[in-house]
Amino acid sequence: MNDEKHNPEENDDVRLYQKIADRTAEILQEGRKSIDDALKKASEEIAAGGDFTREQAEKIGNYVRRDLTEVGVKIKQARETVINAAEPHRLAAGVQSGLARLLNAAADVLTDFAQRSEKVLEFHTGEVTSPGTLTCKGCGKEMHLRATVRIPPCPGCHKTIFRKSY
Numbered sequence: 001m002n003d004e005k006h007n008p009e010e011n012d013d014v015r016l017y018q019k020i021a022d023r024t025a026e027i028l029q030e031g032r033k034s035i036d037d038a039l040k041k042a043s044e045e046i047a048a049g050g051d052f053t054r055e056q057a058e059k060i061g062n063y064v065r066r067d068l069t070e071v072g073v074k075i076k077q078a079r080e081t082v083i084n085a086a087e088p089h090r091l092a093a094g095v096q097s098g099l100a101r102l103l104n105a106a107a108d109v110l111t112d113f114a115q116r117s118e119k120v121l122e123f124h125t126g127e128v129t130s131p132g133t134l135t136c137k138g139c140g141k142e143m144h145l146r147a148t149v150r151i152p153p154c155p156g157c158h159k160t161i162f163r164k165s166y
């Protein structure tokens with residue numbers, strides 16, 4: 001782990017993360033590929049472009065995948081909360097609120113994906129992740145990330161394992 005603020009490798013990793021995420025979104029919008037297939041295709045294309053190695057693209061692709069999984073788990077929890085809170089007479093009439101409907105539509109794609117890898121949702125110093133809140137598993141200190149960054153050590157206790165929330 002290198003603590004330099006302007007480490008070129010760190011900038012490359014963050015740039016690569018954004019490229020893979022953007023390309024994966026495009027591939028998903030183009031057709032009926034699964035998230036895994038779209039991620040794989042995006043990583044391969046970008047590695048073939050020559051600016052990044054296959055190993056780099058695979059490593060950073062896994063961070064994108066991990067963040068998508070994390071969001072998928074959260075959507076599942078949010079959906080359950082919204083559906084459980086629905087008034088029984090509305091459910092009986094088959095009427096769902098706009099938010100519940102929206103969460104259902106998004107969750108169909110994301111929850112399957114999330115359920116398969118729910119156990120890996122630990123975040124480590126040195127990995128790249130999207131904005132959100134990381135909570136240190138050692139001391140409970142929170143770091144609020146406003147951009148996609150490479151995760152630093154905990155500013156409180158210097159430990160390196162975190163949970164994420166939004």
Ligand SMILES: [Zn+2]
Binds near residue numbers: 139140141156159
């Ligand atoms: Zn800590």
